[in-house]
Amino acid sequence: MMDKKNFYFAKSHEWLSNYSNNDYRLGISDFAQSELGDIVYIQLPQAGKQYKKDEKIGEIESVKSVSEIYAPVDLTIKNINSNLNETPELINNDPYGEGFIAKVELHNPTDLSLLMDNNSYESFVKSNHE
Amino acid sequence: MNNKNVNINENENKNKKTPLYDKHLALGAKIVSFAGFSMPLYYKSIIDEHLNVRNHSGLFDISHMGEIIVKGKDAGLFLDFVLTADVSSIFPNTIAYSLILNENGGVIDDLTVYKFSNESYMIVANAANTKKDFAWIHTQMINLQKSKLQDQSKFQDLTVENYSDKIGLLSVQGPKSRNIIYPLAEDISDNYDKSKNNFCNIFNFQYNIKPFKELSHFEFSCIKFKEINIEAVISRSGYTGEFGFEIFVSADDINKLWDYILDNKELSNLTPIGLGARDTLRFEAALPLYGHELDETINPYDAGLEKYLSKNKDFIGKEALEKIKNKEKKLIFFKLAGKQIPRHMQKILDENLKPIGCVASGTYSPLNKMPIGSAYISDSNVIPSSLKNFYIDIRGNFEKAEVVNPPFHKMKK
Numbered sequence: 056m057m058d059k060k061n062f063y064f065a066k067s068h069e070w071l072s073n074y075s076n077n078d079y080r081l082g083i084s085d086f087a088q089s090e091l092g093d094i095v096y097i098q099l100p101q102a103g104k105q106y107k108k109d110e111k112i113g114e115i116e117s118v119k120s121v122s123e124i125y126a127p128v129d130l131t132i133k134n135i136n137s138n139l140n141e142t143p144e145l146i147n148n149d150p151y152g153e154g155f156i157a158k159v160e161l162h163n164p165t166d167l168s169l170l171m172d173n174n175s176y177e178s179f180v181k182s183n184h185e
Numbered sequence: 186m187n188n189k190n191v192n193i194n195e196n197e198n199k200n201k202k203t204p205l206y207d208k209h210l211a212l213g214a215k216i217v218s219f220a221g222f223s224m225p226l227y228y229k230s231i232i233d234e235h236l237n238v239r240n241h242s243g244l245f246d247i248s249h250m251g252e253i254i255v256k257g258k259d260a261g262l263f264l265d266f267v268l269t270a271d272v273s274s275i276f277p278n279t280i281a282y283s284l285i286l287n288e289n290g291g292v293i294d295d296l297t298v299y300k301f302s303n304e305s306y307m308i309v310a311n312a313a314n315t316k317k318d319f320a321w322i323h324t325q326m327i328n329l330q331k332s333k334l335q336d337q338s339k340f341q342d343l344t345v346e347n348y349s350d351k352i353g354l355l356s357v358q359g360p361k362s363r364n365i366i367y368p369l370a371e372d373i374s375d376n377y378d379k380s381k382n383n384f385c386n387i388f389n390f391q392y393n394i395k396p397f398k399e400l401s402h403f404e405f406s407c408i409k410f411k412e413i414n415i416e417a418v419i420s421r422s423g424y425t426g427e428f429g430f431e432i433f434v435s436a437d438d439i440n441k442l443w444d445y446i447l448d449n450k451e452l453s454n455l456t457p458i459g460l461g462a463r464d465t466l467r468f469e470a471a472l473p474l475y476g477h478e479l480d481e482t483i484n485p486y487d488a489g490l491e492k493y494l495s496k497n498k499d500f501i502g503k504e505a506l507e508k509i510k511n512k513e514k515k516l517i518f519f520k521l522a523g524k525q526i527p528r529h530m531q532k533i534l535d536e537n538l539k540p541i542g543c544v545a546s547g548t549y550s551p552l553n554k555m556p557i558g559s560a561y562i563s564d565s566n567v568i569p570s571s572l573k574n575f576y577i578d579i580r581g582n583f584e585k586a587e588v589v590n591p592p593f594h595k596m597k598k
Contacts, residue, residue: 092231096524
């Protein structure tokens with residue numbers, strides 16, 4: 056299991072993880088991908104665009120359902136993971152690694168305190184979905 | 186992330202469970218509510234399960250489906266009146282696909298009818314419709330029996346019973362299905378004591394035995410599973426567009442049979458398959474699904490099912506259908522160039538973005554790796570046969586679709 060010490064989770068199941076300075080990766084959690092099932096399409100956010108917390112940044116579609124993806128905090132999209140256009144199943148196979156959605160810059164890194172750490176997120180998922 | 190689908194868990198407590206529910210949980214299935222039952226949507230992946238059925242074989246729990254038993258000397262005559270297909274004239278041990286219509290010609294359900302003998306039939310109905318079908322059939326029986334217009338002797342030797350809770354139903358589908366069923370099952374011998382209290386006798390039927398390895402498509406027989414000593418009715422039928430079997434057993438025996446088949450899964454690379462892949466498989470084969478291609482506002486001509494309307498007899502709905510001159514709508518099939526999946530009830534738009542119909546089914550084809558669907562074209566100004574391209578309003582995106590001839594998958598011979 057991957058060490059998720061540096062991961063911060065939103066109640067809507069997106070994660071942010073720091074990889075250098077103020078640069079973060081954004082993705083959806085392992086729980087979220089398992090709930091969706093086989094992902095066949097993702098509408099990625101626009102590079103360069105700014106989003107407010109809880110604003111819709113994209114859409115994920117599996118064989119059986121469609122979900123919206125939200126910005127967990129105020130942020131700007133720096134790059135998108137364009138591999139997902141051709142192989143959206145990377146999100147199923149490696150949600151915290153190759154299946155990340157975008158590289159983002161946080162407007163206020165202190166906003167991370169609004170999110171859950173891995174342990175809190177795991178208890179959140181357990182208490183809400185079991 | 187916010188899942189926009191209906192909350193599939195909300196009614197789970199009120200739902201019925203098939204006898205195999207705990208097996209599904211133990212296999213890690215994602216459980217959803219379907220037709221009032223808590224059912225496995227998938228065990229690991231809809232796409233993997235789908236491809237396993239296309240390439241090898243798969244095991245489905247479809248015990249949610251309904252079984253209605255119709256017995257008596259007048260059973261054939263009665264069913265011929267209630268159903269659109271000729272039922273009384275087919276051979277024993279064969280199955281007929283049929284529609285059941287209301288007086289307006291709308292489809293109450295689509296179903297299969299198993300003829301055990303001239304006096305005993307089993308109707309296999311969609312789970313969501315079993316109660317409705319049973320009530321409808323029962324009411325027709327009472328009405329006919331009371332009718333002063335009818336010959337009083339008709340329809341008196343007749344019973345209609347709902348056996349759905351007593352019968353479990355498994356389906357083994359895929360090109361390798363023989364490899365697992367042949368070694369595990371055996372014919373019931375000719376000198377078998379049919380008066381014994383065995384499964385094939387639970388309906389209190391006269392029945393015939395045919396060697397099960399010789400069954401053709403839409404034929405059935407009674408068999409026994411070796412080692413576990415469980416009797417079953419087995420038919421060459423299914424809902425996937427593949428070679429396969431459907432197996433009816435006592436609800437009390439189905440757990441044992443499920444385990445017996447899974448214990449031998451290596452014989453045919455068999456895996457359990459959920460309802461998700463059942464839907465993608467049936468749709469690639471262009472088989473209709475009640476609630477999508479069929480409902481009470483749709484008539485058999487709309488759905489392209491006129492070949493199941495018998496010309497040899499009268500049946501409920503026939504008079505109304507004869508008055509229908511112009512088709513009100515027409516079912517078409519399509520594929521998309523984009524990647525977004527069309528969903529039930531989304532709008533179909535012509536090249537000027539004028540609405541001309543609605544999506545019936547929309548899904549992803551694991552075989553062709555693209556979104557596919559069916560739609561009802563309801564605009565009378567559109568000639569469906571000349572329609573080549575159109576748009577689908579998928580949550581505000583106008584996605585281009587191309588009309589194709591079904592099915593999307595044909596069984597390899």
